[in-house]
Amino acid sequence: MKAAIIGVTGYGGGELIRILTDHPVFRIHSVHSSREGMPVTEEYPHLYTIFEDSLEKIDSDKIAAEADIVFLATPSGVSGRLAEAFSGKPIKVIDLSGDLRLNDPGEYESWYGHKAAGSNVLEKAVYGLSEWNRENIRKAEILSNPGCYPTATLLGLGPLADNGLLEPAGIIVDAKSGLSGAGKSLSKATSFTEMNENLKIYKVNEHQHIPEIQQQLARWDKHIRPITFSTHLIPVSRGIMATIYVQLKEEMDTESLVDLYKETYAGHHFVRIRPAGKYPAIKEVCGSNFCDIGMHADRRTGRLTIVSVIDNLMKGAAGQAVQNANLMFGLEENAGLNYVPVYP
Amino acid sequence: MKAAIIGVTGYGGGELIRILTDHPVFRIHSVHSSREGMPVTEEYPHLYTIFEDSLEKIDSDKIAAEADIVFLATPSGVSGRLAEAFSGKPIKVIDLSGDLRLNDPGEYESWYGHKAAGSNVLEKAVYGLSEWNRENIRKAEILSNPGCYPTATLLGLGPLADNGLLEPAGIIVDAKSGLSGAGKSLSKATSFTEMNENLKIYKVNEHQHIPEIQQQLARWDKHIRPITFSTHLIPVSRGIMATIYVQLKEEMDTESLVDLYKETYAGHHFVRIRPAGKYPAIKEVCGSNFCDIGMHADRRTGRLTIVSVIDNLMKGAAGQAVQNANLMFGLEENAGLNYVPVYP
Amino acid sequence: MKAAIIGVTGYGGGELIRILTDHPVFRIHSVHSSREGMPVTEEYPHLYTIFEDSLEKIDSDKIAAEADIVFLATPSGVSGRLAEAFSGKPIKVIDLSGDLRLNDPGEYESWYGHKAAGSNVLEKAVYGLSEWNRENIRKAEILSNPGCYPTATLLGLGPLADNGLLEPAGIIVDAKSGLSGAGKSLSKATSFTEMNENLKIYKVNEHQHIPEIQQQLARWDKHIRPITFSTHLIPVSRGIMATIYVQLKEEMDTESLVDLYKETYAGHHFVRIRPAGKYPAIKEVCGSNFCDIGMHADRRTGRLTIVSVIDNLMKGAAGQAVQNANLMFGLEENAGLNYVPVYP
């Protein structure tokens, strides 16, 4: 199967190259960018001798004619336009940006601050939270790959929300992300000297991933009320931890909850539930497509603390995108994704 | 004024030396440890040419006879015994451990796992949250210096709790600490390779600072219910951020809240309130005795997010201890503590 | 092919598990340690669901009877004894420690400070610098895997030394290593708070890898004189850079030198020579088995600067060990080792 990638100079595109150069079925057919002509190794010297193609221009007709699938690793705003261009052409599309994630264009525009993609692509786009939407993903022509924060948060909340166990008003998510999640464009906020030995909170209650999380929560349980959602930057390159605080409608102990999560995710290769008393650390999934989850029900407060960790470039971006591509082409979910976490 | 320090080989003791070698009134008279005879520079080569005393044995009679104040930078369990030994002797005592913080010995024993200090010292010990207990601190003979997490959390909650504005059951604290907070004793959990590029949650709902926070909250507002409190280790040396989520009894907007905080802390040198829309980062207080606080009231959820940051070795330990010593000796609160944050 | 690993709780052993769980030919038959009975996941939670075997006791007869190859990821001193125990048994042995690297037992004892392995195993042990000793490695029964510093240094010096181009007395190696190279045993020097935001020089002219480097240099060019060799710890988990300064017998320009290196390493999958004007960074090989080399000939001084980087746990330990195992069993050198560097 031939894959094209548009937007390879960002971290998501780079990670797609890492995965697809070693995939048993997909082969990188071509890479595209506005920086036409540049060898990929100029941006990514670590790919020297491994993948030395040059960037080609973005020609949707040519790409659709030659490749079986195209990954859009382009920024929000650009992706939507490209999805429209590919729509109806004989090629499957996976978009890693936020452009196709919100059903409601008005909501998109109020959180993202620019125009939404056309309603025809929004309607066709399937939300690619692999573990929860497998059947639809298998049939998708245009797939919207979930955000990094939503992936960690939703995998952590799914078993409770889907079973109607959550008190609707009490969901608080305190999320922490490594800097690769902030992307590759330069800013003072992401310079080494600024972020090293630092911890910052940002976009308090204003992150554009909030409506994406709420949309999926509402699919599971329409009574759920707006969530409180905070995002922090931590001085690591890769990794997201979502620490999630919820109130259950009825008290459950940690062991029963762990059992519920294990049952829910049985048969799902990439979600690992830790036993009661153990919590995952972000380094334990680094470089892999796993989402590890631990939890603790507190008798003192009646509240439940859930800890969900992913590698933001893998399960939070390129890894989940390939997992979805596998499903879309009838392959095993984990084909080419059996990465052991790189530890330490 | 002559100061003795017991337990200088830990990070709290080292920071006391950094402060007191440059203090306008206090002078380090002697340093004490079970590692008698060792020059301090052997443990701390950065003090070479600055402070080259050797460690002396711990003789409470001799120390009380020679010094005006003794700082106990000793571990929990040891400090309590030393406080008992100094009790009644003509010397002021500041304990940096948790041994004198909880009024109720039974509660101490259930959270700390070993025997509490004698009730005579527990009764005399004044809780040294400087901004909130100034008058009692001025008269204290034995002072119990607050924990690092409690300092950040309580300074962030005080203006609301003291004014009875908090919904009693909705307090959630998601706290993050640098590794110096974990102390200097070796463990796998605090090795470089283990914590670098990592983020860990630990002691979920079980941290011994929980009862200390609740005790002070109850002094402000006896209706407050048990809090949810999570602690994370982040890969930095210094710094604590407490991200605090609360529900107010009546809705207030961010500007009014900022005003309330500014009024409450007017005249308090070390608490800096950020304007609406700005949040402090831990690096902005590094090496200084400041506690910086920002906040955001969210219309979508009716919930308030408060961000409070300190340097755990300064305002969270040695800095606040010297601030308290200043008060105990009638000095200006900020004498010898005008450290500009070391940035970057 | 069945592989046994002894000493899996160190970083070298952990990395062997990462590689061998995904190797096309070798399969982990059993893991052994003095901590018999413990599941590997207790030490390494990142292996949860991937590799959940428990540690077995070290019984050389049983291991030799059941497995085809045994990797000794044990400390210096232990490895030598184990190599003796396996010697003569029907099993191939790869030792990752320094115990079998020096031909001269007296030299071993003076640099390592304890007794050398028996001369029978020392004589049989083949030095596994894969790119330079391929034929002998193919026939080896006992293989001594090179040290991390020697691998980076020798691959950087080989093309010059082997062609007799080096001024014998002018070799200076300034080496820098991440902390995983210091191993997993706890020490103040390797604690997070101690090494974070730090850079340390250690074992100046006293590192036990010096005689190993000199032994191999002498094989190439017996005139080479003692080298100056400094080792530094840098605050990263993985990665070694050797910055090497040499004087050539006759002046050559950078381009000619790059050509020489490219020719020398043609057909060697894991050595990548950068073009003139480009230098490798350690992150560009992280998680992979590559050794990347760049160089610059300085007209002002007549001196040559060579930069050689590896991932110390891969090409500097477990990766090269598996590369050697591949050769010993007639496989392609890079079987199971096509890791793309994890970037960023």
Place this chain on the structure above:
Amino acid sequence: MKAAIIGVTGYGGGELIRILTDHPVFRIHSVHSSREGMPVTEEYPHLYTIFEDSLEKIDSDKIAAEADIVFLATPSGVSGRLAEAFSGKPIKVIDLSGDLRLNDPGEYESWYGHKAAGSNVLEKAVYGLSEWNRENIRKAEILSNPGCYPTATLLGLGPLADNGLLEPAGIIVDAKSGLSGAGKSLSKATSFTEMNENLKIYKVNEHQHIPEIQQQLARWDKHIRPITFSTHLIPVSRGIMATIYVQLKEEMDTESLVDLYKETYAGHHFVRIRPAGKYPAIKEVCGSNFCDIGMHADRRTGRLTIVSVIDNLMKGAAGQAVQNANLMFGLEENAGLNYVPVYP
């Protein structure tokens, strides 16, 4: 004494503010930048409540009329022009850039790539390596503050060069710097994700600090030949280590060398010589104006290894600038500079 600072938004300027807000004699009169009108706290929130002045425009007549000294913390190219503007006016000038460091305009232009400052200011400018040029500094009107790499390197070489002990052709400096040394302007090379977990060599044999080092070495010993000088970026915010390799004309043991260094720097507050067998780490000078030096003479090779560390923003920039200002105004060298290293 009134001090003006031009160029406060860079790290050097920020560090000058940290020092001068707490200096016993100098007071910040005004701060200037092309970003006129902006409060300093917008760029540096850590200065909130400490220093809240706004940036004023750069008017050399007004500054000269009002202030006693002006610090130029401006980029190379800008500083030279400003120095010309202040030349002859009744104000002392300290330039932190490289613009006034090289006597020979032609050499400046070939290493810096743009036009040199006028020869009148170049001739008046005194090189501010405080420990070696004290008498001239006391009388200086225009002072050229040394570069960060030259400071660490020259303080490490001075005692040998000044005594004619060095073999002229054998000097190799392997220098490592934290990222604040790369300045505050944004570049891919200095982004967090790019430099975290990384180590890079850059400007191999091409760094513009090379001629500055050679110029001073030639003042001590005109026979010294071109040096080999490599610069590396390490993932820390502050700190430089120069690992220096030299050959002595006659063999000396480590103890004798330590004695020579101690004698040379007796009476110099900021240079600390470590005893034989001990080496400084960069964290041991962080936040302070110290330069710590250790050394080892190797019998095996006859070569000497010298390790010299500084905080690049203090002794390598703002700290040494204030040290020089102290000398220029007849104050104690260490007035306002008694910072204890911030450890850990």
